[in-house]
Amino acid sequence: MAGDSKTEKATPKKRQDERKKGNVFLSKDAIAVATLFGSFAVLKLTASGMVAQMKQFFEYCISCADLPVGSTQGVLSELAMQALMVLVKTAGPLLAITVILTVAATFAQTKFLVSGDSLKPKFNRINPLQGIKRLFSLKSIIEALKGTIKISILLFLIYRYLTGIYASFQKYLFTDLGQACQHLFQETFMMVMQIALAFTVLAGFDFLYQWWDYERQLKMSKQEIKEEYKQMEGNPQIKGKIKEMQRKMSQSRMMQQVPKADVIIRNPTHFAVALRYNPETDNAPLVLAKGQDELALRIVKVAEENSILVMENVPLARGLYAHAELNQEIPAEYYGAVAEVLVYLYRADAAHKKYKV
Incomplete structure (x- = not known):
């Protein structure tokens, strides 16, 4: 061939x-x-x-x-x-x-x-057929x-x-x-x-x-070079499956954090970021989850199922998704915008409690 x-x-x-x-x-x-x-x-x-x-x-x-x-x-x-x-x-x-x-x-x-x-003995050297070929x-x-x-x-x-x-x-x-x-x-x-x-x-x-x-x-055949590359770098298909599994496991752990969030900042359909802020333990709001497109819709769905406030803010959602890291505090430049959201959240929560009483 x-x-x-x-x-x-x-x-x-x-x-x-x-x-x-x-x-x-x-x-x-x-x-x-x-x-x-x-x-x-x-x-x-x-x-x-x-x-x-x-x-x-x-x-x-x-x-x-x-x-x-x-x-x-x-x-x-x-x-x-x-x-x-x-x-x-x-x-x-x-x-x-x-x-x-x-x-x-x-x-x-x-x-x-x-x-x-x-110096190791090689028994193929005493093979008569190999000897005739040589x-x-x-x-x-x-x-x-x-x-x-x-x-x-x-x-x-x-x-x-x-x-x-x-x-x-x-x-x-x-x-x-x-x-x-x-x-x-x-x-x-x-x-x-x-x-x-x-x-x-x-x-x-x-x-x-x-x-x-x-x-x-x-000299090597092209197939041998491919096999060698697979041995050195790993089979691309297997590596792809491993990355996919790791991604799914990471998403699963992230989705488990969504019910612990205080608020979800979303772009109507493309981005969603779940934030938590506990004044007693957190220096600044933390990013518990973030996603784009389908994953963003899943975050919003889990938040709604757990009665978590979902707010639409296009520039804030885009900015947090691009610059904030998972399980890390939000960047300082977003403190003001997030603080306004949290103030609104606390007022809404206080009004809800007053109305309930």
Whole structure:
């Protein structure tokens, strides 16, 4: 269906949810290239020190070979300790920079994400049908193509290196060992840099592809966006029903206050405001109820059923409805007009009592 096609960009909530699951944009080729460059840079800087350390260790080993028989007690443990120290001094910096660059390149792309969801077992990964689908997916084909290109470039550069240095092998027989090793190391380093530069270009394309594939996977259908909006904001129909129920309950409570009113100020049909004033407890008249149109007619009807005075005053009714709040005192600017109504009410009440007597 057209509504199910994923053509819309992912919403911020969808991105955040996928991030919590550990599904983030990541190019492994970029990590590999950064590690390769950094490792060989450190190797070139520390090569002389590494050679000196190994030379010193080999000289120590040879010196131990001249010891008399029976005097080698403790030499083996010392050799093991020396070998461990040489390993730490030579391979330690290389391993450290490899780990640091790997972590840095990963966190730079994932924005320091640490998620345990990706470590949880997912049984759909061992599903044969899902495995076959992944095997023949577009991503698998592209990964296979990238692997083929990498191997081809690697073999070509190694072949070119070997054919170029083949003629130098005979010269090494008549060259000092140190100089021969230094020349061989320099040539090997140049080959590695060529491989690294070629892989950098591939990593650039892989970075763009991974970004495109990640955005494609995150795309949403219009129906999914609607469902997400309902989850975040609530179903509009349900919210409307809740508001309607709240409104009815509020009106019901308000209508229960009408019989306690002293007077109803009304516009003939549109507005009605119920007021109460008790000089002993109230500083000013209070608004017990107010309504418009149908609700105003209901207020007037309840007032008449309870023998509450209903007075028509168009500007006062409109003003109180617009500016007075429920269960609050009326604004000060309406004190005079309401006072006239209350005076009339008290006179009418007094006259009624006198007539009744």
